[in-house]
Amino acid sequence: MTIPSDRTPDYRAAGKTLAADGFAKIDALLRADEVQRYAALYDRFLDRTIDAGHLRGDLGAQGDRDDDAVEAITQIMWPSHLIPVLLDAPAHRRCLALARQWMGDDMAMDFDMLIDKAPGTEAATPWHQDASYWPDLPDTRAVSFWIALDRATVDNGCMWFEAGSHEKGLQPHWQPNEDGGANECKGSEDAGVAVPLAPGSATAHLGMTKHYTRGNATDTHRRALIINFRPVAMIERERAQGFDHGLTVNERTVRSGEAR
Numbered sequence: 001m002t003i004p005s006d007r008t009p010d011y012r013a014a015g016k017t018l019a020a021d022g023f024a025k026i027d028a029l030l031r032a033d034e035v036q037r038y039a040a041l042y043d044r045f046l047d048r049t050i051d052a053g054h055l056r057g058d059l060g061a062q063g064d065r066d067d068d069a070v071e072a073i074t075q076i077m078w079p080s081h082l083i084p085v086l087l088d089a090p091a092h093r094r095c096l097a098l099a100r101q102w103m104g105d106d107m108a109m110d111f112d113m114l115i116d117k118a119p120g121t122e123a124a125t126p127w128h129q130d131a132s133y134w135p136d137l138p139d140t141r142a143v144s145f146w147i148a149l150d151r152a153t154v155d156n157g158c159m160w161f162e163a164g165s166h167e168k169g170l171q172p173h174w175q176p177n178e179d180g181g182a183n184e185c186k187g188s189e190d191a192g193v194a195v196p197l198a199p200g201s202a203t204a205h206l207g208m209t210k211h212y213t214r215g216n217a218t219d220t221h222r223r224a225l226i227i228n229f230r231p232v233a234m235i236e237r238e239r240a241q242g243f244d245h246g247l248t249v250n251e252r253t254v255r256s257g258e259a260r
């Protein structure tokens with residue numbers, strides 16, 4: 001298959017690891033100069049030069065906060081809606097190529113987001129499966145790329161995954177904060193694997209893979225660009241149900257699995 005990318009990395013081994021373990025590491029997805037350009041754009045989102053309006057929220061929501069207060073976990077949905085050229089930039093192009101190489105030519109971008117952990121924000125992103133946020137769909141193929149724009153370490157909130165959790169079904173989830181924020185399920189670091197990353201490297205995980213990040217205990221930002229892909233027919237099905245990952249209404253819901 002031809003990969004429509006200016007780089008044609010052979011990441012087939014990562015695709016096999018993704019299928020077996022539910023997650024994989026992708027080294028050097030972006031070059032250093034590309035990381036610099038993404039990081040500069042990212043900072044324009046963070047300092048509100050680019051106004052994200054309702055697309056900006058706090059994944060670690062802890063009640064009322066001033067609009068200019070630093071979020072516990074800054075989440076900006078749909079950067080490519082606000083800056084459409086992103087769709088044709090290297091991260092989106094290369095991740096789309098990989099999603100198609102691994103899962104089929106009908107894969108397309110479903111949504112993207114920025115998640116930043118500001119210095120000293122000690123809020124963990126709880127263990128969860130992304131599918132807990134999504135409608136139940138007959139075709140469950142879905143892959144998320146988490147691209148580090150800063151060095152991601154255990155101390156600033158790199159991704160942790162529970163290997164094999166994608167094969168155990170959707171677990172019960174709840175929202176720990178009444179005011180919204182992230183979904184949570186049972187999970188622990190003891191059962192997980194931390195995946196530190198160099199800037200420009202990425203992880204990929206499936207919709208059912210349990211994952212988590214610690215809070216940022218360092219004095220620098222931990223910026224990540226996240227891009228998710230699923231089959232075109234499933235995206236159309238979501239949209240037909242009025243579900244667009246916060247593009248029109250930024251409201252999170254919980255789809256929990258059978259209580260077990």
Ligand SMILES: O=C(O)CCC(=O)C(=O)O
Nearest residue numbers: 115125130146213224226
């Ligand atoms: O960046 C984080 O803290 C969490 C990211 C996450 O949960 C995701 O990409 O699905």
